Amino acid sequence: MWTELVSEQRKRLLAVVGDDLWGIELLRFAIQQAVAELAGLGGMVHLGTPGYGGGLRLAVTSGLPRAFTQQWERIDGTGSLAPARAFRDGAFVRAPMASLADGMPEDGATASWPPDSAEAGSWSWPVGTAMAAVPILGPGGPIGTLSIVTVSPHEPSAGQQAFLDTLGRWAGERLNKSAAPPPGSALTEWQEQPADSQPQDPQAVGTWDWDIRTGDVIWNDAMLTVLGLDQNAFDGRIETWTGAIHPEDLPWVLYDMDEAIRTGRLHSTEYRVCRPDGTSGWVRVRGEMVHDENGEPARMVGTLWNVTKTHDVLQTIIEPPSRNAERASVELASHIRQLTKALAEAVTVRDVVDASADHILPLFGASGLVLAFLEGDHLRPVGSTGYPKEYIDQLARMPASWGLPIAGVLREHTPIFISSLEECIERYPMTADLPVVGGKQAWAFLPLIASGRPVGSCVVSFTDPREFTDEERNLLTALTGLVAQAMERARLYDREHTRAKELQRGLLPRELPSLPAITAAARYLPAGMDMEVGGDWYDVISLSADRVAIVIGDVMGHGVSEAVTMGRLRTAVRTLADLELSPDELLSHLNDLVSELGDDFYATCLYMVYDPTNRSCALGRAGHPPPAVVHPDGSVHFPDADPNSPLGAATPPFDTVEMELPEGSLLVLYTDGLVESSILDIDQGMANLATALSGTISGVLPKHQEHAAASDATKLECAECLESLCDNLISILLPRQGTADDAALLVVRTHALPGEDMASWPLPEHPKAAGEAREHIRAQLSAWDLDELSMTTELLASELVGNVIRHAKGPIHLRLLRSNVLTCEVSDGSLTTPRIRRAAETDEGGRGLQLVAAIAHRWGTRYTGTGKCIWTEQPLRAAVPAPFTEADGLDLLDLFDDE
Missing domain, CATH: 3.60.40.10 (PPM-type phosphatase domain)
Incomplete structure (x- = not known):
């Protein structure tokens, strides 16, 4: 029920603000609505490229990382990507996309794929992620596409597809209406005097010849001057020209150029350009189609000149009708554009809170905002403005079961509007002290619903009592739908980002x-x-x-x-x-x-x-x-x-x-x-x-x-x-x-190990080497005041030397190192690695390394330039570990023949 209600409010929102949106903001608003309808992760808008290739060019993004969208800046119109298919077929298309790399099929990829950066290739999507695309329909067919990245493994419902189709037609109609300079930016017919319709100085007229099949453009110096381009750096491509058009004017300019090519009519318009030096201005463009011998469009030739001064003068004397109403309408559209843009760019929950506070509160003259998640039986405020800390702390401690309106809207999925403090106390007597602490007099409690389930609550509050009009109620409900989608996306990002950071911290020392x-x-x-x-x-x-x-x-x-x-x-x-x-x-x-x-x-x-x-x-x-x-x-x-x-x-x-x-x-x-x-x-x-x-x-x-x-x-x-x-x-x-x-x-x-903490001796390749090793160890450990380690160290050295005599070859060396542990090393000239084996009860040997492993704290083998070294470590000032006693150690030493 709530999903249908939100869809209805969304359709009403189109009617309310559609006439005041144009250009980039129109497209950004449309993709925001499309993403919200499908509960998607984000979306993109592509517009058809006039002339050659029939490709698509990225115009607007919402909620998607730059590392992803930069690979979709240009799409081959003949490829198999969802936007290309929707543009060609003029119908809804959905295609699965397991990862970023999979999201750019080889047959649809441009020359910029695969990405040059490793970052782009690292983006991955959950199983079931897909891209849904719907065409933006103009009078002559598709002029672009709306594309949404969704995580649902299921096809959008018939109702959702119907809404997307409606949205595509609505965007095309609005874009068609704005396929002229936006309100107040173009000269009306009665203002265009013959003397003003052409430049006064013929030398200032730029001329151009555009081959629509190849995209090559021939310009004269005057046109380069108007656009502020360096003659040596000019590459002669149509992309360079369209890249200089102001982003807000680009959609309808591209549309008008495409219509001129399709219908053969005169291309005559006026728009803003952004020059490389940071300045901007207005230009007037006129172009006519030239057809080939088969009657097909081949080239467009025309002129361009600077009309910035004329435009500025006329703007100061034009008094539009219904000035107050238009100003209010423009301000409303501006706030909504800024909100949709800010929510599209919001990444974290804190970003969503800031965007909502900055753009929703001024729109209604509100003074307070609270965004909260419902966790168990308590609300967790995640952001607020205009409230004292004690109010937020008290709100967080109150159980949701106490009948708080901020929690009630989540249970009922219905907004609650309270016009005065008296009404609030009357309706919610159990929490009568809470609004007094907050210092507000009127509230709009709004549920945040994403994908048909509640994710949190939004409270917009006012310092003075206030009666909410139907228009305000509808607009607040629709806007919080956008906030809910942004909040859900941001919460997912925060959760995954936190997990990733914790993972990384856990993997580092x-x-x-x-x-x-x-x-x-x-x-x-x-x-x-x-x-x-x-x-x-x-x-x-x-x-x-x-x-x-x-x-x-x-x-x-x-x-x-x-x-x-x-x-x-x-x-x-x-x-x-x-x-x-x-x-x-x-x-x-x-x-x-x-x-x-x-x-x-x-x-x-x-x-x-x-x-x-x-x-x-x-x-x-x-x-x-x-x-x-x-x-x-x-x-x-x-x-x-x-x-x-x-x-x-x-x-x-x-x-x-x-x-x-x-x-x-x-x-x-x-x-x-x-x-x-x-x-x-x-x-x-x-x-x-x-x-x-x-x-x-x-x-x-x-x-x-x-x-x-x-x-x-x-x-x-x-x-x-x-x-x-x-x-x-x-x-x-x-x-x-x-x-x-x-x-x-x-x-x-x-830090170098001091010489007095090292001692080494050569040993003979003879069974008596074990006895010599014990003597060296006994004397050195006594000098180091480590007599308590003498017995175990002698035992270890005897076993290691005995192994060398039996199984390896010389030269044999013994070395002791004293630091935070006592290291005993025996080296030889063999590359054979000793290993522990399990000896049978009747075996005479095979227990020596088991003894070493039991007594030493650590032991091992490393290769050297002349053979190998077997080493053991013992902590300093440590008693001989059980189960060995002094008598046990002496009995073991007696097993070795020193002769």
């Missing part, structure tokens, strides 16, 4: 680990509010022997799928890093993973491994900008390394760069969003980064102190300084208004 070898700080900055989530990511991974993997990457494009891909890559990197792979091997595996995702997925990545025992750093990158390396003296440089191609497009092997970093060096990793934009190339952006680092580094970082990693206080101070450095770099490099791409920044300060 919650906090960076505190490690002995580095101190790190990071920032992630999403793109502007109108953008989707991105795929920038970073991570810091602890490896064996206090080594650290530092990684940053960027999945190309924006959207939930890119964020999910980012999470998959981050997980894959952590898994591969645990295998102790070199940068080139790790990037090769990542490249295989991204390649398997499909041809449309690409990512860049920078992977570094820092070794604090010798201050070496190995890095590899796949299409990613190089890190900035800041030495302790403040100098900045970027390692000269081959960037390779992005993951998904690269061909291994990947190049690796080795370098040695002085103690206290800084590594600054970043994504391209920090240093590159549409107006800034990456080379200049990297130079800006180097300048920013040089200018801020001395005032942010503490002076170098030997063995700074050993002091917790020093590391805390360093961490705070790195946080400040990140903030300074962001404020210097990124504009305050946001960026078109997300950006990630990871700043790392390196």
